[in-house]
Amino acid sequence: MNKVVFCQASTDLIRPDNPCLDYYRQMYPKNDGYHMGEHFMEVPTWIAVISGMLPDEHYEKSLHVITDVQETIKYFHEQDEMTIVMFSVLEVNKRIVQEVIKDIPQAVMCGGYVHPDEVSDYAIWCDEVTDLIKYLPHVQVDAPPNYNLFKGWMKSIPRITLSEGCLHNCAFCTISRELHEYTYDQVYAQAMSFQGLEFELVYVNDKTYGQANNNLWLNSLFSVIREYNPAFQGFIVQTTVPMASMMLEAWIDMEVIRYIEVGVEVVDTEYLKRMRKPYNLKQLNKLMNKIRQYDIGFIPNIIFGLPDHDYKSTLYWLWWNADQISFINPYVLCQYEESKGQMFEGGGVNDTNENVVDKSWLSAEDINRTDYAMKQAFYMTGGE
Numbered sequence: 001m002n003k004v005v006f007c008q009a010s011t012d013l014i015r016p017d018n019p020c021l022d023y024y025r026q027m028y029p030k031n032d033g034y035h036m037g038e039h040f041m042e043v044p045t046w047i048a049v050i051s052g053m054l055p056d057e058h059y060e061k062s063l064h065v066i067t068d069v070q071e072t073i074k075y076f077h078e079q080d081e082m083t084i085v086m087f088s089v090l091e092v093n094k095r096i097v098q099e100v101i102k103d104i105p106q107a108v109m110c111g112g113y114v115h116p117d118e119v120s121d122y123a124i125w126c127d128e129v130t131d132l133i134k135y136l137p138h139v140q141v142d143a144p145p146n147y148n149l150f151k152g153w154m155k156s157i158p159r160i161t162l163s164e165g166c167l168h169n170c171a172f173c174t175i176s177r178e179l180h181e182y183t184y185d186q187v188y189a190q191a192m193s194f195q196g197l198e199f200e201l202v203y204v205n206d207k208t209y210g211q212a213n214n215n216l217w218l219n220s221l222f223s224v225i226r227e228y229n230p231a232f233q234g235f236i237v238q239t240t241v242p243m244a245s246m247m248l249e250a251w252i253d254m255e256v257i258r259y260i261e262v263g264v265e266v267v268d269t270e271y272l273k274r275m276r277k278p279y280n281l282k283q284l285n286k287l288m289n290k291i292r293q294y295d296i297g298f299i300p301n302i303i304f305g306l307p308d309h310d311y312k313s314t315l316y317w318l319w320w321n322a323d324q325i326s327f328i329n330p331y332v333l334c335q336y337e338e339s340k341g342q343m344f345e346g347g348g349v350n351d352t353n354e355n356v357v358d359k360s361w362l363s364a365e366d367i368n369r370t371d372y373a374m375k376q377a378f379y380m381t382g383g384e
């Protein structure tokens, strides 16, 4: 039997002192169906996906949560050296992964969203999960996700994907502009794989819900999930302002969507243009007038970390619409090599780290303004 350990760093280790995490911890309990796990904000989907590809009859799989790097290194020195240890490496956790993998005796496999050179001295790098087939036996690339490692101990919000990609071209975004729709069999298999997990909501991972032709499958997927999970309330979708405005009535009629996340980002015409966001303020007002008429959760994504910006118009908009807002998704602007447009000079050490406000394009005054605006935004939308 092959042994695999999936390693995931605890959110508290990745984001120490991050005010957004405190805000989420305050807001999740106030919103029906939202649950914040002890270690993760949500089930790490990459683990379920790879776990599904490694058949139970050939692989003994386990999960290790990193809460302390030295403890993790010690833990692996006590484990079988023939075990394979896997990580998903992101900008926000790469230092933790680097520290661990250089000091453990097991073979390490990594994938994720950093340059492979960040870990390649100590790990095999996989560009895609399907690369596993090159290195491991019995890999089934088309198998559905397997959530067994998360069953029975954490309440969660699993993710379902109907399509990948987004047709828009926002400057700060790295999502491919090619839209790829999944087949019904693939989506159905995902819905069935959640069986045994404790959840009330499912997050639809499509980047702009409504673009793909298969978006109405949520109706039948709701019935599929509800049949084995009577506590299931419905879906969270993420989309754009114009799409939500155009489709809201139809989505309300479906009666299966409980929350809509919308990429508002900043309520400022100039910045919306610079970001190439596909909406204008008139469309946003129209959407808010519609949202007001229905009982549906509304979660605007808000971007912080903008230079020469006082956030006044965004804060005013949040204050004015606070009664319609379930909570906000706060982000600190990042700029990656793969971003669809370069908004700033960039090149700073924290420019790709979403947990750090101190970006190369921000002055000390900008950073103070950002900190202040974040606190105000949290307070206006129900945080402390």
Ligand code: SF4
Pocket (backbone or CB within 6 Å): 166, 167, 168, 169, 170, 173, 174, 175, 207, 208, 240, 263
């Ligand atoms: S930010 Fe959203 S709407 Fe814009 S390109 Fe990315 S996924 Fe699409």
